Amino acid sequence: MRQVDHFPNSLGASGSGSRTHQIWNPSTGEVQAEVTLAGRDVLDRAVATAKRVQPEWAATNPQKRARVMFKFKELIEANMKPLAELLSSEHGKTVPDAMGDVQRGLEVIEYACGIPQVLKGEFTQGAGPGIDVYSMRQPLGIGAGITPFNFPAMIPMWMFGMACAAGNAFILKPSERDPSVPVRLAELFVEAGAPEGLLQVVHGDKEMVDAILDHPDIPAISFVGSSDIAHYIYHRGAENGKRVQAFGGAKNHGVVMPDADLDQVVNDLAGAAFGSAGERCMALPVVVPVGEDTAERLKEKLIPAIHALRVGVSTDPDAHYGPVVTPEHKARIEQWITTAEEEGGEIVIDGRGFTLQGHEKGFFVGPTLIDHVTPEMSSYKEEIFGPVLQIVRARDFEEAVRLPSEHQYGNGVAIFTRNGHAAREFASRVQVGMVGVNVPIPVPVAYHSFGGWKRSGFGDIDQYGTEGLAFWTKKKKITERWPETNDFGGGDGSNAFVIPTMG
Numbered sequence: 004m005r006q007v008d009h010f011p012n013s014l015g016a017s018g019s020g021s022r023t024h025q026i027w028n029p030s031t032g033e034v035q036a037e038v039t040l041a042g043r044d045v046l047d048r049a050v051a052t053a054k055r056v057q058p059e060w061a062a063t064n065p066q067k068r069a070r071v072m073f074k075f076k077e078l079i080e081a082n083m084k085p086l087a088e089l090l091s092s093e094h095g096k097t098v099p100d101a102m103g104d105v106q107r108g109l110e111v112i113e114y115a116c117g118i119p120q121v122l123k124g125e126f127t128q129g130a131g132p133g134i135d136v137y138s139m140r141q142p143l144g145i146g147a148g149i150t151p152f153n154f155p156a157m158i159p160m161w162m163f164g165m166a167c168a169a170g171n172a173f174i175l176k177p178s179e180r181d182p183s184v185p186v187r188l189a190e191l192f193v194e195a196g197a198p199e200g201l202l203q204v205v206h207g208d209k210e211m212v213d214a215i216l217d218h219p220d221i222p223a224i225s226f227v228g229s230s231d232i233a234h235y236i237y238h239r240g241a242e243n244g245k246r247v248q249a250f251g252g253a254k255n256h257g258v259v260m261p262d263a264d265l266d267q268v269v270n271d272l273a274g275a276a277f278g279s280a281g282e283r284c285m286a287l288p289v290v291v292p293v294g295e296d297t298a299e300r301l302k303e304k305l306i307p308a309i310h311a312l313r314v315g316v317s318t319d320p321d322a323h324y325g326p327v328v329t330p331e332h333k334a335r336i337e338q339w340i341t342t343a344e345e346e347g348g349e350i351v352i353d354g355r356g357f358t359l360q361g362h363e364k365g366f367f368v369g370p371t372l373i374d375h376v377t378p379e380m381s382s383y384k385e386e387i388f389g390p391v392l393q394i395v396r397a398r399d400f401e402e403a404v405r406l407p408s409e410h411q412y413g414n415g416v417a418i419f420t421r422n423g424h425a426a427r428e429f430a431s432r433v434q435v436g437m438v439g440v441n442v443p444i445p446v447p448v449a450y451h452s453f454g455g456w457k458r459s460g461f462g463d464i465d466q467y468g469t470e471g472l473a474f475w476t477k478k479k480k481i482t483e484r485w486p487e488t489n490d491f492g493g494g495d496g497s498n499a500f501v502i503p504t505m506g
């Protein structure tokens with residue numbers, strides 16, 4: 004059995020490691036490897052190493068740190084295919100989709116290649132008589148990242164790319180369901196010239212996460228995963244005085260206005276609702292046609308498009324999507340379809356009980372379409388995270404703005420229309436963090452930033468871009484005066500007890 008160890012594997016040399024977690028191949032339904040689950044003792048060793056390595060890395064000039072990021076970018080590009088194959092074998096997404104996962108992380112590494120430019124501080128000459136004010140961004144020391152199963156390359160790179168470029172050491176705790184790619188990334192980072200111990204990968208479940216949350220030498224934690232855990236991480240981390248950003252689940256709506264190009268919408272929805280088997284935090288699992296006529300026309304076009312979807316093993320070059328991640332997750336998705344039916348939803352296309360010929364043990368769920376879903380239903384309120392598209396019919400534009408705005412999640416939303424005014428109104432009024440206008444999955448590019456609202460994001464700083472930089476650094480403000488003489492006595496002393504002003 005293949006073993007996935009911590010990185011470096013000397014971290015697990017003694018002490019913890021007796022507990023393990025199975026890693027599936029979701030396409031075959033077989034266990035392909037196991038990962039060691041550890042706790043505080045392994046973390047302590049990782050922190051000790053990080054503390055030793057980080058000061059010298061922080062003192063390395065930013066241009067030299069950038070060169071490591073450039074080399075890392077090169078190595079990822081050279082290893083794109085094997086990374087994507089490894090990723091898809093543990094996650095189940097198709098290989099081209101896995102390449103997208105690596106690519107969207109790589110784009111943040113590309114941003115981090117410009118770290119000397121973005122790290123520059125502010126400067127004001129002559130803020131007062133003979134006084135200059137300037138600011139600098141300094142690394143926090145050791146950052147930690149706790150990541151979900153659904154983007155095992157992209158999300159770790161979003162975090163450690165920014166954190167390490169800014170001068171921090173980083174400890175990554177990836178999902179125990181697909182931990183191999185994060186380890187491979189850490190190996191490539193060393194090959195790129197990062198000092199050994201700058202980026203370490205520790206494996207575990209709640210025990211390791213709690214150890215990170217309570218560790219006195221880890222000042223900042225970035226988390227991505229489900230909302231209850233995100234809230235827990237935010238709460239416990241903040242209680243321990245840490246800086247925490249914690250991104251949670253989602254239920255993104257796609258509003259379809261009567262004037263939308265329905266062929267384009269159906270094409271976009273097929274990819275956004277069913278791509279990666281719906282296991283994306285920016286998937287579009289809810290479509291909101293405005294008006295009965297739009298709903299009927301859309302449904303008529305959706306049905307054949309969904310029937311035409313090809314479900315296959317993750318290596319099938321013609322598959323639109325592959326299996327879901329675990330047998331438990333398959334059961335959970337099918338249970339949600341049953342719940343939706345019991346709540347009064349119309350199961351138009353039923354993906355329950357789907358098997359793929361020749362791969363009967365794989366964790367496949369057929370594409371599912373449910374109509375007449377209403378806001379009271381639990382299957383609408385909660386995240387299903389599978390290849391399931393729900394239709395929630397809205398009477399008018401106002402209701403279409405209200406539905407995503409009042410939902411507990413507020414990650415992404417899209418509007419499909421040819422009407423610029425409607426789009427502008429929608430974008431301005433909807434209570435959701437990321438909005439697409441005729442764009443189904445509006446994940447902002449690497450030089451903007453990513454983050455949802457409400458139960459999709461706890462904390463106030465987004466991922467990557469200048470926001471990521473702000474999260475992984477602390478800002479120091481210096482007010483400086485160089486008197487002409489050696490007299491530091493404060494002039495005649497008459498104002499020494501008054502709050503200094505620049506007058």
Ligand code: NAD
Nearest residue numbers: 150151152177178208209212228229232250251252253284
């Ligand atoms: P998850 O919450 O089960 O796990 C995320 C991480 O938390 C993993 O590293 C896991 O080991 C750890 N964890 C699990 N249980 C824990 C516990 N009880 N205490 C402490 N830590 C625990 O999430 P997942 O199933 O891996 O990922 C899917 C979820 O992530 C979905 O809800 C999805 O919407 C969300 N997600 C959100 C975003 C975003 O940016 N908002 C992005 C990707 C995924």
